[in-house]
Amino acid sequence: MYINMVGGKGHMRASGWLVSVGVVVFVVQAIVVLTQQQNAFLAGDGLSVVLALAAALGCLVVWKKLQHAFYLEKKGWLLTSLAFFLFAFGDGIWAYYEFFHLSQLPVFLVPQIFWTLAYVFWIFGLKQFLETRFFPSRAPVIGVMAASLGLAVLHAYKPFLQLIHDGRLLIFLNSLYVSYDYILLGLVVLIIAPFIVHHTRLLTTWVLLSLAIVARILFDFILVNSHAYWSGHPAILLYSGAYVLCLLAAHAKLGIFQDVVRKWLYH
Amino acid sequence: MVVSLIITRGEKTTDAFLTQLQKVSGEIGICVLLMRKYDEMVRLLAKKNIKSDGFLFVDGCSSPDETNMIHTSLDNLTLMSITINEAIQALPKERRFVAFDAFGTLALYNAPRVVAKFAFFLNQQVRELGMDCVWIVAREGLDPELLATLKQCADVIEG
Numbered sequence: 193m194y195i196n197m198v199g200g201k202g203h204m205r206a207s208g209w210l211v212s213v214g215v216v217v218f219v220v221q222a223i224v225v226l227t228q229q230q231n232a233f234l235a236g237d238g239l240s241v242v243l244a245l246a247a248a249l250g251c252l253v254v255w256k257k258l259q260h261a262f263y264l265e266k267k268g269w270l271l272t273s274l275a276f277f278l279f280a281f282g283d284g285i286w287a288y289y290e291f292f293h294l295s296q297l298p299v300f301l302v303p304q305i306f307w308t309l310a311y312v313f314w315i316f317g318l319k320q321f322l323e324t325r326f327f328p329s330r331a332p333v334i335g336v337m338a339a340s341l342g343l344a345v346l347h348a349y350k351p352f353l354q355l356i357h358d359g360r361l362l363i364f365l366n367s368l369y370v371s372y373d374y375i376l377l378g379l380v381v382l383i384i385a386p387f388i389v390h391h392t393r394l395l396t397t398w399v400l401l402s403l404a405i406v407a408r409i410l411f412d413f414i415l416v417n418s419h420a421y422w423s424g425h426p427a428i429l430l431y432s433g434a435y436v437l438c439l440l441a442a443h444a445k446l447g448i449f450q451d452v453v454r455k456w457l458y459h
Numbered sequence: 460m461v462v463s464l465i466i467t468r469g470e471k472t473t474d475a476f477l478t479q480l481q482k483v484s485g486e487i488g489i490c491v492l493l494m495r496k497y498d499e500m501v502r503l504l505a506k507k508n509i510k511s512d513g514f515l516f517v518d519g520c521s522s523p524d525e526t527n528m529i530h531t532s533l534d535n536l537t538l539m540s541i542t543i544n545e546a547i548q549a550l551p552k553e554r555r556f557v558a559f560d561a562f563g564t565l566a567l568y569n570a571p572r573v574v575a576k577f578a579f580f581l582n583q584q585v586r587e588l589g590m591d592c593v594w595i596v597a598r599e600g601l602d603p604e605l606l607a608t609l610k611q612c613a614d615v616i617e618g
Contacts, residue, residue, distance in 0.1 A: 262548060265544075327537055386535055390530065392529055392530050392542065452527045453549055455512070
């Protein structure tokens with residue numbers, strides 16, 4: 193009867209290792225970015241790839257741990273993991289061309305395509321989490337999502353007109369990140385809402401996941417609205433911090449009932 | 460996998476709940492407490508010699524969380540669905556159950572129609588997961604629409 197739960201210990205250990213690696217890499221990145229600006233682009237872009245991969249693997253561990261019967265949530269973690277793999281590919285290509293070709297526009301829009309796909313996967317991943325929940329009424333869900341989609345469209349409208357006018361696709365794709373952020377923000381509101389009044393141990397996973405999204409949103413706002421962004425800009429810590437927070441969220445998810453399971457195991 | 464509905468007199472709900480737990484004494488499952496607090500229930504279980512080491516309690520009456528008890532809210536059915544779902548994930552899949560001590564209590568905090576929807580949601584979930592589920596309800600004052608939904612969902616009706 194307890195075999196499945198014994199397997200859970202292995203997942204917890206793997207996740208623990210990933211968290212340790214993620215935290216150490218993030219601390220190194222933060223020290224370099226904040227104290228040695230001449231090497232900041234190396235630490236900023238290069239180490240972000242490591243963190244993205246760690247976050248992807250962390251979510252994959254949760255996906256592996258969940259029983260098939262929880263297919264919607266399982267799918268949510270898989271899509272989130274795939275999103276981070278895509279972020280890692282995008283970040284990796286970007287970093288490669290920056291290190292070896294000193295170019296900020298490596299291959300025509302390839303990183304942007306990966307990042308855009310990553311956002312789409314992330315959004316659909318979060319949507320799966322919401323589908324596992326009971327909602328007394330669909331009205332608040334529809335209201336929040338309509339508002340966030342409205343803001344997303346509103347933000348994309350002007351760059352879209354500009355794209356038609358001068359054909360600058362890169363600017364349009366960059367501005368779309370903020371639109372994705374509005375949608376993610378709407379999903380975050382719905383994910384976190386049930387816990388606003390009632391704080392239980394389940395809160396940790398969702399707060400960490402939500403903070404990750406908020407960190408990414410802040411980064412995208414800085415990237416799009418700041419005219420003085422450079423590789424190794426301190427804001428990169430928000431970008432890579434989002435990966436660490438997701439990694440921690442995945443780890444927290446595995447540990448929710450770990451104490452109970454341990455008690456059953458050794459009883 | 461069996462969904463059971465136990466309809467009893469108001470003052471007998473706790474006894475009916477304990478009788479159901481007696482049947483699964485020593486097994487692993489979830490007890491959703493909507494009327495009695497965790498401490499009180501553990502005392503009652505001990506008094507009846509029911510082994511509760513394998514029970515994970517979801518408690519809508521007390522806080523904060525303890526080792527094998529997780530707090531939830533009676534008026535926040537979204538949170539309750541998340542809590543039950545997470546608790547089920549911690550159980551081994553071979554044999555597991557979920558039991559509600561006084562399901563009708565939810566109708567005091569939520570519209571009966573919403574509670575009926577929630578019952579239907581739970582029914583789908585336990586059937587997908589192949590779990591046993593027990594609903595204890597007090598006969599008196601129970602909303603007819605809610606009772607009808609519970610009866611439709613149940614495989615076994617007692618009382």
